[in-house]
Amino acid sequence: MNSLYLIITKLRYFGPAWVFASLNIMTGTWVLYIPAVRAKLLIDDAQLGIALFCFALGTLIMIPLSSLIIEKLGVGKVTFMGITLFSLLFLMPIVAPSYLLLCIVLFVVGLSACLTDIAMNALVSDIEQEDDIHIMSASHGFFSLGGVIGAGIGSFLIAYFQVPLFHMLCASLFVIITNILVCKEYITITVKKEEGSKKSFDPKLIKPLLGLTIIAFLIMGSEGAIEHWSKLYMQDIVNISSEKVSGFGFVAFSLMMTLGRFFGDAVSKHFGSFVIIIGGCLISAFGFFAVLSSTLILTVIGFGLVGLGFSVIIPELFRLAGKTHGVSSAEGISFVAGFGYLGFLISPPFLGLLSRIDSLKLSFTTLLIATVIALIVTFFISKRVSK
16 A cells, blocks of 8 residues: 555656556547447447457557667656657547548557557656665556546546547546646656666577566456456356346456555565465466356456456566566566567457357356466466576
8 A cells, every 4th residue: 555655645656657547548438439439430340349459459569669769768758758649649539530540540549559558667667676666556556547537437427528529639638738747757767778688689588588478468368358258258157137237247357456456566565576476366266266156246256356366467577577687677568568468469359269169158267277377387487586
């Protein structure tokens, strides 16, 4: 909880955390209008899926370029420029007059989203090392909070906006103005460079990062799968017909992830990154067992436990990547984030394929197996580091 207190009371820490929230405020607001965009352009779900994949493709392409841009311009400047550009670009999908232009603008938005994401994580990593504090997990909690502000509060406000563009414009102006007000403490920070850091990875440097990337791939892949399939799992496997009740699984997952990230830094400071990742994997595994029970109460509790367990894993992976010897924080985080994003993109269609073979129960059993594999990989990495 001390990390949350630090963020709230010191502008140096609140500024970067607010970028996390801002990124998801815009995304959460955009999500509200996806059905309207689909209806306006007269496209089906398959075409919409391709358009959304263009957003993801933009993030993947930016991954190898982001560390170069950050090192060239400075992590503080890129963080502020990234969130400002992202907020402006997200006005374009709402007004795209054709399906082709929707795909193109979502691709461009994806580029800015990835650059901002990696820059803000590298910024927090550098501040943590410089000030000897732990705020990474709480900063990711602000990301989840941004989703609540954008999609949660936005869903109540949507009735008052006759024109979707006006709603997005208000969200964009809010994000830009607030970030202008809080950026002065971090905008001059430049990326920390390690001695021996190279333009390309030495095989000896890839080895310690490889384990982290495997975990990121599995855990972020599971997050992406739950985001897309949790509601359908509640409907098809738990046999919940109510639209509101069938969404309880993802609500529990998101809520516990937010709470876990606000408190995760204090736990990490006392027990260390590897212990908290192992603990997070164990909690998530028990959560998946509860989800697979296919009873309403246990399944909702299970999704909550998975969210609680996952909440601390990705921030800790970024923290470890940012501190890898001989690699700058931007390089380490972009490398690990790249594999994580890849998992996030691949998992939803992969689970859809598995569900066709049998059912979504097989798909979620696979997520349980992925969590156990992540646990085993973490255990071996921690043993190697302790030697």
